[in-house]
Amino acid sequence: MAQEAHREHWGSRIGFILAAAGSAVGLGNIWRFPYVTGQNGGAAFVLVYLAIIFVLGFSVMLAEMAIGRKAQLNAVGSFEKLRGGAWPIVGWMGVVAGFMILSFYAVIGGWTIKYFIWSFGGLMTEAAAGKAGDVFGGFVTNTPQVILYQAIFMLMTIWVVYKGIGEGIEKYCKILMPALFIILLILIVRSVTLEGAGKGLEFYLKPDFSKITGSSIAAALGQAFFSLSLGMGCMITYGSYVDKQTGLPGSAIQVCVIDTAVAILAGLAIFPAVFAFGVDAGAGPGLTFVTLPSVFAKMAGGTIWSALFFLLLFIAALTSAISLLEVVAAYFIDKGWSRPKAAWIMGFLIFALGIPSAMSLTGAPKIAGKDFLDAMDFISSNVLLPLGGVFIALFVGWIWTADARKEVTNEGTLSFGIMELWIWVCRVIAPAAILYIFITGLKW
Numbered sequence: 001m002a003q004e005a006h007r008e009h010w011g012s013r014i015g016f017i018l019a020a021a022g023s024a025v026g027l028g029n030i031w032r033f034p035y036v037t038g039q040n041g042g043a044a045f046v047l048v049y050l051a052i053i054f055v056l057g058f059s060v061m062l063a064e065m066a067i068g069r070k071a072q073l074n075a076v077g078s079f080e081k082l083r084g085g086a087w088p089i090v091g092w093m094g095v096v097a098g099f100m101i102l103s104f105y106a107v108i109g110g111w112t113i114k115y116f117i118w119s120f121g122g123l124m125t126e127a128a129a130g131k132a133g134d135v136f137g138g139f140v141t142n143t144p145q146v147i148l149y150q151a152i153f154m155l156m157t158i159w160v161v162y163k164g165i166g167e168g169i170e171k172y173c174k175i176l177m178p179a180l181f182i183i184l185l186i187l188i189v190r191s192v193t194l195e196g197a198g199k200g201l202e203f204y205l206k207p208d209f210s211k212i213t214g215s216s217i218a219a220a221l222g223q224a225f226f227s228l229s230l231g232m233g234c235m236i237t238y239g240s241y242v243d244k245q246t247g248l249p250g251s252a253i254q255v256c257v258i259d260t261a262v263a264i265l266a267g268l269a270i271f272p273a274v275f276a277f278g279v280d281a282g283a284g285p286g287l288t289f290v291t292l293p294s295v296f297a298k299m300a301g302g303t304i305w306s307a308l309f310f311l312l313l314f315i316a317a318l319t320s321a322i323s324l325l326e327v328v329a330a331y332f333i334d335k336g337w338s339r340p341k342a343a344w345i346m347g348f349l350i351f352a353l354g355i356p357s358a359m360s361l362t363g364a365p366k367i368a369g370k371d372f373l374d375a376m377d378f379i380s381s382n383v384l385l386p387l388g389g390v391f392i393a394l395f396v397g398w399i400w401t402a403d404a405r406k407e408v409t410n411e412g413t414l415s416f417g418i419m420e421l422w423i424w425v426c427r428v429i430a431p432a433a434i435l436y437i438f439i440t441g442l443k444w
């Protein structure tokens with residue numbers, strides 16, 4: 001009980017929601033969602049994605065928040081306290097996944113810093129000359145420079161976690177999340193006022209259900225699950241800092257709404273511009289660091305638009321990175337470490353693990369034929385996260401059900417009209433859907 005008595009808590013409900021939304025809002029919303037949408041038919045895919053978010057995503061998120069708040073502990077400690085046995089392994093999967101994901105996420109976060117700075121340098125000139133691909137290739141194979149920006153990004157992440165819940169994570173998310181929306185809205189206004197933007201808006205907003213296939217539904221399932229930071233213990237950890245008066249179902253819905261709004265708005269910022277300049281909307285990951293600089297270079301004031309876009313990417317990456325480090329640090333803090341010790345030691349070890357990912361862009365090192373960065377991504381995203389999500393849903397749906405009912409209704413003081421539906425989604429629908437993501441994703 002000593003841990004609970006001294007446990008930090010969010011200073012306000014809005015602070016918790018913005019921090020949780022910041023955890024969910026990441027690079028996946030801004031660079032992955034638009035190109036996956038582009039590859040899977042536009043507006044019809046978006047509708048499928050929304051349905052999955054508010055059935056599957058909401059249910060697993062609420063399950064995680066309930067587990068964390070009841071236990072008032074980290075992801076591993078929560079399962080130890082609530083049930084014991086082999087269940088803490090589920091928490092461990094989340095901690096290990098957080099460790100691995102942040103190691104390569106920081107590398108990509110570093111790219112966003114470099115491109116933000118570069119927007120004021122020669123990036124627009126090179127992109128205008130058709131050399132955006134050469135610029136990107138030259139940068140990512142310059143290992144010392146990639147590691148430098150990776151280190152800068154990790155230092156920022158460590159600093160926020162080191163400062164704690166109220167003075168660190170909550171304080172900075174209250175600044176970063178509104179800033180993210182302001183930048184998005186500015187970019188949208190510029191994008192939709194471009195000549196020829198109408199084609200992009202039609203592609204993005206007018207559904208063509210003939211384009212919905214089994215593979216596009218699978219893509220929507222995967223995007224929804226990973227977009228919300230589910231299965232890695234982030235929402236268990238953040239939920240453990242929530243007071244007993246806060247309504248969890250309402251909070252989970254609000255986080256889903258904010259996360260989805262960012263993804264949808266990112267599409268509104270990107271598709272009109274991409275169509276206005278005749279670029280392939282399904283260009284894949286290269287859409288961000290190769291295609292978009294070329295688009296910005298053709299705009300009046302391209303430097304400003306490029307800088308704003310990469311600042312937006314940086315903010316999204318940072319808020320997610322903070323939650324990933326917090327998942328790892330929280331375990332050691334609950335074991336008696338001081339917060340500064342946990343933040344700095346774990347942050348440094350994660351940075352060290354990320355160095356091979358930074359180097360892998362030169363072609364080495366490899367794991368069973370995969371680049372190190374891709375291997376870390378595969379193990380964490382395709383194995384640990386889906387399995388974590390399956391077991392979290394099953395835990396609430398079958399094992400911890402009576403206590404889960406009490407927790408989400410604040411011991412019966414709040415009404416939750418879809419309680420039975422939520423329980424059955426956790427029991428059957430969520431595990432089946434996530435297992436489908438897991439099985440289809442097991443292609444090394």
